[in-house]
Amino acid sequence: MPRKYRIPTIMAPPRFPPVGKYAVVESREDCAGSCRNCVKKNCVYNTFGEDYRHWEMITEPEYLYSCLGCFRCVQECTRGIFSRVVNPDYRTLGDGYWRPEIIHKTWYQAHTGRIPVSGAGYRGPFVGEGFDSMWTDMSEIVRPTRDGIHGREYINTTVELSRRLTRLEFGQDLSLLSDPPPILEVPLPLLLERPSFGVLGENVLLAMAGAARSLGTMMLVQPEDCTGPLARYVDDFIPCLTRDNLHEYTEVVRNTRMVELADQPGVEEGIAGLRTLRHDLCVSVSIPLNKRAASRALELARSDVDTLRFCADSHGNELDTPEPRFLKEMIREVHLGLVRAGLRQKLNLVFSGGIAMAEHMAKAMLCGADAVTIDLPLLVALECRLCDRCIEGLPCPVRLEEIDPEWGCQRILNLVGAWRNQLIEVMGAMGIREARRLRGEVGRSLWFEDLERESFGPLFGERKVKEPASR
Amino acid sequence: MTMQITVPLLPEGLTTPSRFRNQIGKYRITRSSRCVSCGQCAELCPYGVHSRHEGYSRPLRPREDRCIGPDCRENEFYCVDQCPEQALSLGINPILETLGDYRWTAEMLIGHWYMAETGQLPYVDIEYSLGSSGGGFDKLRFRIPDPADYREIPDHAIDTGIRLNRHRDARADVNISLPCYGGGMSFGSTALPVMVGRARAARHLNTLTCTGEGGYPDELIPYAAHVITQVATGLFGVKEETIQRARVVEFKYAQGAKPGLGGHLLGDKVTPEVAALRETVVGNALFSPFPFHSVYSVEDHKKHVDWIKQVNPRALVAVKVSTPTDADMVAVGSYYAGAHIIHFDGSYGGTGAAPDIAKKNIAMPIEYAIPRVHRFLKEEGVREEVCLIASGGIRNAMDVAKAIALGADGCVIGTAELVALECVRCGNCESGRGCPRGIASTDPELGHIITEEWAENRIVNMYLAWRKQWCELLRQYGLTSLNQLVGRSDLLVHLDYLDEDERVRYNPAPVNRAVI
Numbered sequence: 001m002p003r004k005y006r007i008p009t010i011m012a013p014p015r016f017p018p019v020g021k022y023a024v025v026e027s028r029e030d031c032a033g034s035c036r037n038c039v040k041k042n043c044v045y046n047t048f049g050e051d052y053r054h055w056e057m058i059t060e061p062e063y064l065y066s067c068l069g070c071f072r073c074v075q076e077c078t079r080g081i082f083s084r085v086v087n088p089d090y091r092t093l094g095d096g097y098w099r100p101e102i103i104h105k106t107w108y109q110a111h112t113g114r115i116p117v118s119g120a121g122y123r124g125p126f127v128g129e130g131f132d133s134m135w136t137d138m139s140e141i142v143r144p145t146r147d148g149i150h151g152r153e154y155i156n157t158t159v160e161l162s163r164r165l166t167r168l169e170f171g172q173d174l175s176l177l178s179d180p181p182p183i184l185e186v187p188l189p190l191l192l193e194r195p196s197f198g199v200l201g202e203n204v205l206l207a208m209a210g211a212a213r214s215l216g217t218m219m220l221v222q223p224e225d226c227t228g229p230l231a232r233y234v235d236d237f238i239p240c241l242t243r244d245n246l247h248e249y250t251e252v253v254r255n256t257r258m259v260e261l262a263d264q265p266g267v268e269e270g271i272a273g274l275r276t277l278r279h280d281l282c283v284s285v286s287i288p289l290n291k292r293a294a295s296r297a298l299e300l301a302r303s304d305v306d307t308l309r310f311c312a313d314s315h316g317n318e319l320d321t322p323e324p325r326f327l328k329e330m331i332r333e334v335h336l337g338l339v340r341a342g343l344r345q346k347l348n349l350v351f352s353g354g355i356a357m358a359e360h361m362a363k364a365m366l367c368g369a370d371a372v373t374i375d376l377p378l379l380v381a382l383e384c385r386l387c388d389r390c391i392e393g394l395p396c397p398v399r400l401e402e403i404d405p406e407w408g409c410q411r412i413l414n415l416v417g418a419w420r421n422q423l424i425e426v427m428g429a430m431g432i433r434e435a436r437r438l439r440g441e442v443g444r445s446l447w448f449e450d451l452e453r454e455s456f457g458p459l460f461g462e463r464k465v466k467e468p469a470s471r
Numbered sequence: 472m473t474m475q476i477t478v479p480l481l482p483e484g485l486t487t488p489s490r491f492r493n494q495i496g497k498y499r500i501t502r503s504s505r506c507v508s509c510g511q512c513a514e515l516c517p518y519g520v521h522s523r524h525e526g527y528s529r530p531l532r533p534r535e536d537r538c539i540g541p542d543c544r545e546n547e548f549y550c551v552d553q554c555p556e557q558a559l560s561l562g563i564n565p566i567l568e569t570l571g572d573y574r575w576t577a578e579m580l581i582g583h584w585y586m587a588e589t590g591q592l593p594y595v596d597i598e599y600s601l602g603s604s605g606g607g608f609d610k611l612r613f614r615i616p617d618p619a620d621y622r623e624i625p626d627h628a629i630d631t632g633i634r635l636n637r638h639r640d641a642r643a644d645v646n647i648s649l650p651c652y653g654g655g656m657s658f659g660s661t662a663l664p665v666m667v668g669r670a671r672a673a674r675h676l677n678t679l680t681c682t683g684e685g686g687y688p689d690e691l692i693p694y695a696a697h698v699i700t701q702v703a704t705g706l707f708g709v710k711e712e713t714i715q716r717a718r719v720v721e722f723k724y725a726q727g728a729k730p731g732l733g734g735h736l737l738g739d740k741v742t743p744e745v746a747a748l749r750e751t752v753v754g755n756a757l758f759s760p761f762p763f764h765s766v767y768s769v770e771d772h773k774k775h776v777d778w779i780k781q782v783n784p785r786a787l788v789a790v791k792v793s794t795p796t797d798a799d800m801v802a803v804g805s806y807y808a809g810a811h812i813i814h815f816d817g818s819y820g821g822t823g824a825a826p827d828i829a830k831k832n833i834a835m836p837i838e839y840a841i842p843r844v845h846r847f848l849k850e851e852g853v854r855e856e857v858c859l860i861a862s863g864g865i866r867n868a869m870d871v872a873k874a875i876a877l878g879a880d881g882c883v884i885g886t887a888e889l890v891a892l893e894c895v896r897c898g899n900c901e902s903g904r905g906c907p908r909g910i911a912s913t914d915p916e917l918g919h920i921i922t923e924e925w926a927e928n929r930i931v932n933m934y935l936a937w938r939k940q941w942c943e944l945l946r947q948y949g950l951t952s953l954n955q956l957v958g959r960s961d962l963l964v965h966l967d968y969l970d971e972d973e974r975v976r977y978n979p980a981p982v983n984r985a986v987i
């Protein structure tokens with residue numbers, strides 16, 4: 001039994017007051033003045049602190065992040081002067097895919113290391129687009145014993161990045177003739193990826209690299225990152241090279257465990273070149289997730305590549321098409337293509353883009369991924385608001401460039417720790433104790449189209465509205 | 472001949488106002504400083520929005536929750552137009568943006584608060600039967616009835632009860648007067664007055680409530696005939712005498728909010744009282760594991776059912792499970808193991824704290840599970856011998872009726888009862904001192920801001936209002952009993968399965984106002 005894998009989480013409070021969702025509004029002019037029953041004194045969460053005094057004596061209140069929305073002040077004030085509004089800044093956080101709620105929960109996880117928990121049932125839409133139109137299954141009584149969260153049964157989240165032989169050959173004397181490739185494992189199905197934008201100063205990258213090392217996972221970086229102050233993390237890096245700049249970075253290649261090549265004509269020669277340079281090196285090829293991705297995967301799977309990484313856009317959409325399919329469907333296509341060709345066992349599939357929540361990691365794996373990468377959640381963990389100001393050359397509202405790398409590292413550890421615990425939650429419910437068994441295990445998932453057809457089809461006939469999330 | 476069950480006369484509701492002085496309403500009325508306190512509005516408004524007391528220099532704050540909104544413009548008593556000083560203005564209450572969610576919209580919450588206060592259905596134009604979740608119950612509608620089917624039957628002649636024992640064994644009949652009973656919420660997760668209040672309401676209405684997993688407090692013993700003893704995986708507080716005093720004993724295998732995960736009571740909530748009842752150590756977090764570590768097969772399950780039947784020869788056995796792909800197989804297995812009641816808890820419901828990832832993603836919504844289990848049990852030829860109960864995301868009277876038409880016999884209600892007790896669904900049940908509304912807290916102060924009578928009356932009122940809705944629905948189809956509605960999915964339509972010209976004849980789902 002290997003040593004139990006744990007991610008150390010410690011509270012890492014934000015440096016700036018986060019953009020909160022609610023604000024309490026008071027019509028001060030109607031305040032009775034020195035009311036002895038002031039509801040502010042009785043706030044269950046002590047949101048108001050000393051701010052029940054006369055308005056001339058109080059400091060600028062900061063209710064936005066701390067108000068938990070119990071409505072007691074709204075309902076109990078003797079003059080009824082309180083109301084509540086949604087913070088306008090909250091509405092502008094992120095975009096339609098990286099919704100404010102996701103950013104908020106990411107902050108919470110990076111702050112506390114805890115998984116988001118709430119009472120009173122689910123409160124979201126019945127079904128949505130993309131990953132929101134599938135559910136993970138659970139099992140009632142007839143599965144093997146497990147007790148995920150409470151540690152009685154160990155749930156292993158390790159996955160491999162190295163290729164496998166599909167068969168072994170033995171000599172007459174039963175000695176092994178095959179030459180098994182080296183094994184490269186990461187303890188969780190999540191790789192970090194250098195974001196393509198953001199304030200990517202040295203401290204930010206140090207925080208990410210430090211987190212990759214503590215987690216025991218790998219981080220996809222640019223080759224330039226492997227020198228200078230980040231050089232000591234080269235062992236945890238997967239430099240992203242091209243066939244053309246490969247020769248410039250032979251020194252880097254010598255020191256890392258894994259290298260990624262961009263897919264381009266002649267990439268097979270690049271792989272062969274790397275293999276001659278280092279026999280024990282893991283090689284990944286990154287492929288844009290477009291309509292050629294599945295056929296390209298089939299071609300490359302016949303070479304001796306270890307891992308294929310597919311890059312969707314930041315919303316998890318297919319590239320290079322006006323009518324993109326979502327990651328979920330794209331993973332199915334690539335995965336099933338390889339399964340049908342009998343090549344899926346040989347290599348690993350990693351998907352990038354649009355992985356925004358822990359559940360996306362689990363669902364991507366159910367669809368057929370071995371692992372996923374995250375980039376934007378790393379920035380959000382460091383308090384980034386995805387405001388895009390840095391892209392326009394404007395200063396960062398949370399001064400990302402000034403962070404303490406150690407604090408940043410802890411925030412990322414907290415986030416990933418919470419994500420892993422959530423993965424364990426759904427795996428525990430499914431009765432799966434090995435992350436490797438999640439791959440393509442659609443039998444442990446429920447799909448909107450199937451459920452509608454099987455449950456409602458016999459009652460109502462054929463669905464006339466095609467898209468799931470119509471309102 | 473259809474079997475006639477005598478319907479016990481249901482009690483009248485007792486007006487039970489909010490504990491808080493400012494009620495949240497759909498509309499907001501603002502009275503500006505131009506008001507001269509002439510008292511005109513108070514005299515005019517028949518809904519009692521405005522009130523002015525002799526000797527007060529100004530009228531009291533308007534009771535906004537009673538206001539019928541801008542539609543009042545047609546009336547002669549429309550205060551905004553009649554005010555001689557033009558001091559009044561009216562609009563949608565902006566606070567609705569911060570209240571409720573896709574499933575429990577602000578209007579559904581406000582509607583249920585009104586029902587709990589008065590026992591009547593709201594007269595204000597609020598949509599309390601549909602949420603804006605965009606699927607499941609929110610897309611299901613009852614088919615537009617044929618006016619010729621309408622039967623003028625008074626409420627008291629309509630049977631809304633269900634029989635819980637359909638197994639042809641020698642055990643007692645348990646008949647309840649409502650198609651619902653209360654879900655398990657343990658001592659420790661809810662305040663004691665809430666728990667007792669729910670039991671009193673169950674007695675009042677001739678239905679049941681459930682202990683949940685935290686043991687059987689002595690305070691519930693007077694209501695034992697209306698309390699289900701739950702035997703859950705942690706076996707906390709399960710004793711022979713608690714099983715012996717119950718008419719129904721429930722095995723909880725899983726719960727919808729956290730299917731396949733088990734429960735977790737934080738150490739802070741394990742107060743000396745909770746610990747004593749659960750026979751555990753104060754301050755130590757309590758895990759109820761998943762699943763029963765003694766049940767890994769239907770045979771093991773049968774041993775459990777037999778054990779209960781042995782300990783209490785009168786009791787009916789209910790089995791509470793969640794909704795996996797093979798829900799139908801679970802139901803049949805449970806039936807053959809001897810269960811009287813099979814209770815499916817869908818994934819979108821639940822009252823207690825659960826990981827968000829579990830609430831959203833694990834297992835299927837109850838709307839899918841009901842028809843497939845109903846169909847499977849019918850094909851197996853055992854549907855008539857088992858009571859099929861649905862829960863998890865059943866929010867209001869029409870959801871109950873829809874669940875029944877999809878194939879359930881009845882429902883278990885949790886959240887709606889808490890909403891009747893003025894839950895605002897802030898979701899902070901577990902943080903800090905617990906529920907700020909005093910519902911789900913054992914905090915020495917917060918746990919006692921509700922009285923048993925108040926809780927009882929509010930819950931009774933809500934169910935009486937629900938019953939009015941069921942009666943009106945049945946009348947429209949010429950039915951006299953909710954039992955006649957079971958499996959009548961021909962009376963339902965799903966908006967997404969209708970052609971455009973058909974769809975427009977039905978009430979569209981309300982637009983989501985809350986910012987999520």
